[in-house]
Every structure is written in C-alpha cells, then in structure tokens.
Amino acid sequence: MKIPQEWLEEFEAAARRPLEQRMRYAFIRTYKPVLDDAPFRSFNTMEEYRQWCEANLPDWLGYGRI
Amino acid sequence: MAAFEYRQAQEIRDVFNRHACRYLFIGKSGAILLGFPDTTQDADLFVERSTENGRAAVAALRELGFALTDIQAGEIEQGKDFVQLKNGPFDLDLIFAPDGIERFSDAWSRRVEVEGFPVCSLDDIIASKIASHRQKDLESLPRLEAFREYRRRNA
Numbered sequence: 156m157k158i159p160q161e162w163l164e165e166f167e168a169a170a171r172r173p174l175e176q177r178m179r180y181a182f183i184r185t186y187k188p189v190l191d192d193a194p195f196r197s198f199n200t201m202e203e204y205r206q207w208c209e210a211n212l213p214d215w216l217g218y219g220r221i
Numbered sequence: 222m223a224a225f226e227y228r229q230a231q232e233i234r235d236v237f238n239r240h241a242c243r244y245l246f247i248g249k250s251g252a253i254l255l256g257f258p259d260t261t262q263d264a265d266l267f268v269e270r271s272t273e274n275g276r277a278a279v280a281a282l283r284e285l286g287f288a289l290t291d292i293q294a295g296e297i298e299q300g301k302d303f304v305q306l307k308n309g310p311f312d313l314d315l316i317f318a319p320d321g322i323e324r325f326s327d328a329w330s331r332r333v334e335v336e337g338f339p340v341c342s343l344d345d346i347i348a349s350k351i352a353s354h355r356q357k358d359l360e361s362l363p364r365l366e367a368f369r370e371y372r373r374r375n376a
Contacts, residue, residue, distance in 0.1 A: 156370045166371045169258035174336055175227040181253040183260050184224040194308035195293050197301045201320055204303040205353075217357030 188213060225264055225311050230254075233264070233313075234338050236284050242277035243269040245332055247319060247341045247349065249361065254340045255333060257368045259361070263312035267341060269325040270300035270317045278315070286310045321345075321352030343369045 158166075169177055189212050198204035208218035230246075237244055246254050248265035268278050275298035282297070283289060287309030289297070297304055297315065304315040322328050322345050331342040341349075347365055350358040 156367065158367045158371055162364060162367050163371065165258045166256070166368055169256055170375075174254070177253060177256065177258065178225075178227040178230065181258070181260055182225040182250075183262060184222060185262065187262070190305075191307065191312075194288075194306075196305040197293070197296045198303045199301055201302045201316075201318055205355075217355065217360070219356055220354040221356050221359055 187216060190216065190218075222312065225250075225262075229311050230264065230338060232285060233266070233281075236281045237278070238337075240277040240281040240284070242281050243274055243325070243329065244278070245325075245328055245339050245341045247316060247328075247346060248314075249346075251340045251346050252343065252365060252368070254335045254338050255343055255346075256372070257343075257365065259364070263314060265314045265316060267316050267319055267322070267325065267328060268300070269329070272298060275300050282306070282309065282313075287313075319349045321348035321350075343372065 172180075196207075198207065205218075205220060209220065212218045245251070245267045246264065247267040249257070249259060249261040250264040253259065253261060268274065279289060279294045279297050283294075287306055289308070300317040302316070302318040304317075306313045306315065322341075328341050328345050329339075331345060333340045333342055343365070347362065347369065350362055350365065
C-alpha cells in the first residue's frame with residue numbers, strides 16, 4: 156500500500172508529539188444541529204440509531220449511510 | 222461547551238478504573254489516542270455489556286459529573302446499544318454494540334494500552350467504520366488505512 160507523501164509527513168509529525176498535544180490538536184468543538192440539542196438520547200439498537208440519524212440530521216453532517 | 226481535553230480523558234481513565242468498569246476508547250477518538258492525526262468532536266467508549274459493568278459505568282459517569290436521571294441510569298445499566306450523553310462536563314457516546322465487532326471480549330483481547338488508556342485496536346476501529354456504512358466514516362477510511370500501514374511499518 157502506498158501512503159501519500161503528505162499523509163506520511165503528517166503521521167510522522169504526529170508521532171513526534173506527546174499525546175496531550177496530539178489531543179489538543181485533534182478535539183474541536185462545533186455545533187451540530189439537532190444532534191447537540193438534547194442532553195441524553197439512547198437507542199435500543201444501532202440500526203435504530205442509524206435510522207434516527209438519517210431521519211433527523213441534516214445530510215451534510217455525514218451521518219447518513221451510503 | 223469547550224472541546225474535549227486530555228485532562229478529561231485522564232479523568233475517564235482514572236474514574237472508570239476506580240469503579241472497575243471495562244471499556245475501550247473506540248472510533249476516531251480511539252484512533253487519535255493511537256496517534257492518528259485528525260480532528261473529532263467527542264469521545265466514544267465501547268462499554269462491556271453486563272449488569273455489573275453497567276452499574277459501574279453509571280457510578281463512574283455520575284462521579285465525573287454527568288447528571289443522569291434514574292431512568293437514564295437504568296438504560297445504561299441495561300446496556301442499550303447506543304447512548305449519547307450531553308449532560309455532563311463533556312460529550313460522550315457510549316456504544317455497547319458497535320457495528321463490525323462481534324464481542325467485547327474479542328476487542329478487549331486485541332486492545333492497545335496508551336498511557337493507561339484502553340483503546341480498541343486499529344483493525345477493530347477500521348472494521349467498525351466499514352460496517353457503519355456512514356458517509357463520514359467511509360470518507361475517513363483511506364487515511365485510517367494508510368495510518369494502519371504506517372504503524373505496521375514502524376512497529
């Protein structure tokens with residue numbers, strides 16, 4: 156498998172960073188409509204969750220199945 | 222709410238350990254712990270489904286500051302397949318039956334420990350993303366697979 160050079164450089168750069176720094180770079184916070192609007196949700200099955208996402212979330216969030 | 226922080230991951234690790242709750246970091250948050258450079262929003266935990274472990278998870282979550290009603294706690298103890306928590310100090314998804322992974326015990330046996338964080342193997346993280354068939358997961362797959370190859374070469 157050929158790893159694109161740009162990705163390889165990113166992997167190598169990440170490997171040089173301590174975990175705390177990697178996490179600081181990785182975790183971001185943006186508002187996700189609908190998804191972020193309830194304090195608690197639970198689903199009996201993953202299929203139920205997937206269907207809920209497809210029925211309720213905007214397509215552009217990417218939670219729909221292909 | 223602010224972005225999830227290293228300190229909060231440490232709190233999860235320490236508090237879940239104290240309550241003897243068995244779990245694994247999974248999803249992109251797990252991959253990030255393994256060194257994958259990418260962005261994500263919240264942490265995903267694959268929690269072993271058993272009544273005892275569910276009770277331990279609830280006790281740990283309450284200690285972390287999640288405001289769980291008794292009904293919500295019961296749903297976690299019961300081990301519903303997917304629980305989304307946004308009622309605590311950070312957002313957290315609990316997954317009791319991730320797509321693409323048959324049993325928790327299998328994933329546990331393949332886990333990777335990173336600074337004491339129990340993390341699903343990259344093979345399991347990739348398998349769950351493939352099985353989800355979600356657009357956002359499939360889009361991230363080529364880079365995740367390249368990262369797996371990178372790790373293999375550097376093992």
